[in-house]
Amino acid sequence: NAGVMQNPRHLVRRxxxxxxxxxxxxxxxxxxxxxxxxxxxxLKFMVYLQKENIIDESGMPKERFSAEFPKEGPSILRxxxxxxxxxxxxxxxxxxxxxxxxxxxxxxxxxxxx
Amino acid sequence: GEDVEQSLFLSVREGDSSVINCTYTDSSSTxxxxxxxxxxxxxxxxxxxxxxxxxxxxxxxxxxxxKKDKHLSLRIADTQTGDSAIYFCAESSxxxxxxxxxxxxxxxxxxxx
Numbered sequence: 298n299a300g301v302m303q304n305p306r307h308l309v310r311r312x313x314x315x316x317x318x319x320x321x322x323x324x325x326x327x328x329x330x331x332x333x334x335x336x337x338x339x340l341k342f343m344v345y346l347q348k349e350n351i352i353d354e355s356g357m358p359k360e361r362f363s364a365e366f367p368k369e370g371p372s373i374l375r376x377x378x379x380x381x382x383x384x385x386x387x388x389x390x391x392x393x394x395x396x397x398x399x400x401x402x403x404x405x406x407x408x409x410x411x
Numbered sequence: 412g413e414d415v416e417q418s419l420f421l422s423v424r425e426g427d428s429s430v431i432n433c434t435y436t437d438s439s440s441t442x443x444x445x446x447x448x449x450x451x452x453x454x455x456x457x458x459x460x461x462x463x464x465x466x467x468x469x470x471x472x473x474x475x476x477x478k479k480d481k482h483l484s485l486r487i488a489d490t491q492t493g494d495s496a497i498y499f500c501a502e503s504s505x506x507x508x509x510x511x512x513x514x515x516x517x518x519x520x521x522x523x524x
Contacts, residue, residue: 301453330510339415339499339514340454353508388453396509398444398501402453 299324301403302371303389309409316376316383318406322391329372330400331364334386346372347395379410417500417515424523429487431518433500438481440502444512445474445485448497457485457498487520495522 302321310316322329327348332340345353346366357364361379366372376383386407390400416434423429435443441462446454460467460474460483467474473486487494497517504511 328510332514337516339516340512341514342504342511345508345510353511355504355511390454390510392510398442398459398503398509398512399456400454400510400512402446402455404451404453 301326301389301391301401303387303403303406305406306404307407307409309411310379311411312380313378316379316408318374318376318387318389318408319371320374320389320391320403321371322389323393323401326391326393326401328392328395329366330390330392331372331374332388332390334388334405336385340388343374376408379408381410384408384410415500415502415513415515417498417518419516420519420521422521422523423490425490425492427490429485429490429494429520429522431485431487431498431500431520433483433485433515435481435483435500435502435513437502437504437513438478441509442503443474443476443483444501445472445483446499446501446514448499448517450496454499490520490522492522492524495520 331343334340342356344364361377363375386405388405390402444459445457448454471488475484499517500515501512
């Protein structure tokens with residue numbers, strides 16, 4: 298059973314470009330979470346999605362960031378017009394049920410903004 | 412606001428016990444978690460404890476919870492070099508979904524041979 302798959306593992310963008318990060322949850326998991334880890338910091342919750350629905354986006358910046366989890370295909374975290382402060386590791390996690398903190402994390406996508 | 416605090420570094424010798432401490436603020440958290448992150452990898456759930464428990468043991472791992480002081484600790488017995496990693500304490504966010512976790516900054520455990 299493959300784990301949570303994230304790609305790309307590393308992404309370099311120039312200021313003003315768009316970044317798209319993809320996440321395929323573990324087989325049988327329909328709940329997806331995105332977290333951001335800034336250098337020397339712990340992980341910060343961004344958004345929680347189920348298929349086709351955003352359940353909790355309390356940690357998402359109000360502008361430039363969006364997330365989706367379509368009926369078919371991976372979940373996508375999209376960052377428009379990236380700035381240097383967006384440089385971070387973005388982790389996706391999945392879970393088989395709703396009300397659990399037992400999350401299965403991917404290896405992360407490391408975004409560098411030049 | 413909600414916060415989880417951990418010491419940043421811990422160094423032990425192989426074979427000794429390691430104790431990683433954590434304090435949290437949200438007394439309504441149902442579960443408290445310990446995650447492990449190895450270099451370049453994602454987080455892996457190590458263990459968790461339900462808030463009405465004082466202690467949980469799982470092989471070399473012992474979790475102690477002092478709810479009155481909002482203090483959580485993780486003890487690793489017979490620490491091995493393979494235990495070198497960053498250990499994160501986490502609690503569920505008040506009012507958020509259970510998967511909306513508040514993480515500490517992590518404690519980097521270094522194990523010397």
